Amino acid sequence: MKATRLFALRNLFHARTPCRANSVLSQEPSGPTMKTTIPGPRSQQFTHELEKTQNALSTIFVLDVDKSVGNYAVDIDGNVMLDVYGQIASLPLGYNHPAIQKVFQDPKNLSQLVNRPALGVHPTPQFIKQIDQTLLPIAPKGLEYVQPMMCGSCSNENALKAICIWYATKQRGGKPFTDEELTSSMINKAPGCPQVSIMSFEGAFHGRTFGALSCTHSKPIHKLDIPSFDWPIAPFPRYKYPLQEHERENKKEDGRCLARIEELFHEYKSKNSPVAGVIVEPIQSEGGDYHGSPAFFQRLQKITKANGAGLLIDEVQTGLGATGKFWAYEHFNLPEPPDVVAFSKKFQTGGYFAKADFQPKQPYRIFNTWMGEPAKLLVVDATLKTVKAENLVENTRKTGDILLKGLEDISRKHSKLIQNVRGRGTFCAFDMPDASTRDKFIGQMRNAGIQMGTCGDVTVRFRPALIFADRHAHIVLDKMNEVAKKF
Amino acid sequence: MKATRLFALRNLFHARTPCRANSVLSQEPSGPTMKTTIPGPRSQQFTHELEKTQNALSTIFVLDVDKSVGNYAVDIDGNVMLDVYGQIASLPLGYNHPAIQKVFQDPKNLSQLVNRPALGVHPTPQFIKQIDQTLLPIAPKGLEYVQPMMCGSCSNENALKAICIWYATKQRGGKPFTDEELTSSMINKAPGCPQVSIMSFEGAFHGRTFGALSCTHSKPIHKLDIPSFDWPIAPFPRYKYPLQEHERENKKEDGRCLARIEELFHEYKSKNSPVAGVIVEPIQSEGGDYHGSPAFFQRLQKITKANGAGLLIDEVQTGLGATGKFWAYEHFNLPEPPDVVAFSKKFQTGGYFAKADFQPKQPYRIFNTWMGEPAKLLVVDATLKTVKAENLVENTRKTGDILLKGLEDISRKHSKLIQNVRGRGTFCAFDMPDASTRDKFIGQMRNAGIQMGTCGDVTVRFRPALIFADRHAHIVLDKMNEVAKKF
Structure with missing residues (x-):
């Protein structure tokens, strides 16, 4: 027990000394060390405290962020666990990585950490550089516009808004807003707020705010009692494994889903609620790690385009390298780039990339107080440099x-x-x-x-x-x- | 010109030296100094850069966060402006405040800044303490539950979800979810996703994600082309000024609005879309700084309660002291506390306070990857301590x-x-x-x-x-x- 404490203290000291980026692995223990079952007594005691003011039923254990290092999460009972869940898939470089520590230790960054500007009205030179030198170099090919946001839900919500605006702009054919559009929009009615719809998939997860939640269909507990948009929901392939032994059945499964997708485009068009966009995960993650084949995604893109809708790939959980490619959709060899790609989680912030057509021409349409945060982009920059260097x-x-x-x-x-x-x-x-x-x-x-x-x-x-x-x-x-x- | 540069450099140095919190005022210049018209040539040049990848039409000037200090925003042309807009109302302590600098300079905080936990599954001891010692001491009286979030929109969206869950739970009267509710929720249909509605006000602004945007009615450009929920929209008082010269007319205006509010409760009930909650700003801010009288708010609370709905006060722009009270609704002497109070902006993060009944009994109903951020709560803590001390x-x-x-x-x-x-x-x-x-x-x-x-x-x-x-x-x-x- 004493040795472990000493080890933890040593880590603490090392972790604060600037050093070679990948040295975080050299600071790791050689393996897990368990002192109690999970949750341990101190975790239970803290969770009990938390319960006084919070719903703590989802708590697994109470984390010791000082002692956690690299791939190892340490709880407040001193249990050292190899962490393959990564804070719900949101840790890019593990715990206490020196590259991220340096972001906060560099005095040059202080004013960017301290002052959170409203970037939509007062961008900073640093932010303009971050767009150009941090975000655009990782842009999915052909997606030359990037909009920083704050989390996965708001990245998807704003990406969906960009698609709805693009769709209506196309319909409008260059004409200005009509008086009827202007006045009806203020009372939530068509034509200003049109009855267009967004297609999503059974088992999908895209977030929990009202728009994103209308596209989420992984578990009832996320959706119960919350009003929802009546938008089309298509089946997503459910394959048999191992894949090589079930090729014929799985191909048939693709066909079943794609046929229903085409039907839904027509159904919702005839219901006067045409599909403006399709939102899809490259791998359905929260819903149960369901994969679609490259052929499925290629055909989905083709059908979406043929129906005049925009394709949003939600890379919130899959993006930033976890699948062995920077963006998971790169596995699919799509004939052309997707229209919009949303990101968050491992970026420790959020946003979306889009084709230029998906950038609204007028200001204040995709807008909020902060529009992202330069301080978070410092972390993204350090993360991406480490990912590249290592x-x-x-x-x-x-x-x-x-x-x-x-x-x-x-x-x-x-x-x-x-x-x-x-x-x-x-x-x-x-x-x-x-x-x-x-x-x-x-x-x-x-x-x-x-x-x-x-x-x-x-x-x-x-x-x-x-x-x-x-x-x-x-x-x-x-x-x-x-x-x-x-x- | 040289003197100003010297001054700016001096500030830069001072700003990084720990010192008495309110010394930020002593570092300020004696007044504004303008070198160019706004936007100056360097601001224009940077904005031109930004335009290559962003819609930069809302940019006012490019901010120099290194040189800005206290109440003074400095742009990259060296113009020193007294800032009474405060980054769209989101700056609690001005620029480069020593109390906030200290948060990032204190080595004790490093691991909290570096590691962003998924608080819903892995809370930290520091976070549990922050709930108790930072957030709960400023809780509106009677609102003993606090849920950290990330921004104004997601604070309101989740507060509205909490109200919808509370409303349905009440209707359900202690019975478990039915099979029909469970299955229908997964396809966005009633009874699982019920057709309840949220009442908002003409001229209101509550954010820009799909749910919050359905409650926003300040400007068409925010809403055009985005599908919306068909929810009731009530008039909000439009007074004549000075108030003391128009007491009778303004009282009549209150009556007009309140009568319509009552009507809307009945209309939406008979449309089978009963009002589960009412969302209202204590002062309509983005919409044009429209005030409602204490009598209006008292009566609004009474009508809302009589109709079995929850009252959400959106203090995103008004909260944290700007109106001369910590929460603006405290000006209204409400007979009982509001049910939910949302905050963001000056908190530099977001969240909501709620009565205990508005906390869902089951986990994962109000949930997301991060559930707020301990690093932001360090800033909130330093801010609140300064607000109190000074x-x-x-x-x-x-x-x-x-x-x-x-x-x-x-x-x-x-x-x-x-x-x-x-x-x-x-x-x-x-x-x-x-x-x-x-x-x-x-x-x-x-x-x-x-x-x-x-x-x-x-x-x-x-x-x-x-x-x-x-x-x-x-x-x-x-x-x-x-x-x-x-x-």
């Missing part, structure tokens, strides 16, 4: 291969327990026979020192940081083998 | 009196130009004869060294930081007199 997207692809192959091995040995292994990069998942088995299994894994996350009804998802390396994959696989054997 | 709410009340009286004097002298002077604290405003006169006037004021903001169609709004003092008020009034005289 080749972390390639790292994720390679480590992902090891992880996926290992999971397939375990699945062959424990085929009743670990099913439908799938993934791209380290963005891997498997199913278990039912929710209670799954929840029991990840509880045991946590007590064995591996912090995992769930999604969908019966799925376990991997969302490690981009610094997740071969040795971490082997630790996870060994622990999974142990837990599965005894299960 | 008695800034009282300062705002006193300075506001000087500002308001001064504006009334100018209005008497220039009664055709400056009309309907009104305000609480420094949250003051006046109208001008038309939009083009108003825009020309604030352009001249800016060139005279006063950075002002507009709202509504013909209104000028004051939104200085809480450190705005008597001498700043006198500078603004003197410049207004000069500009008005020559106008």
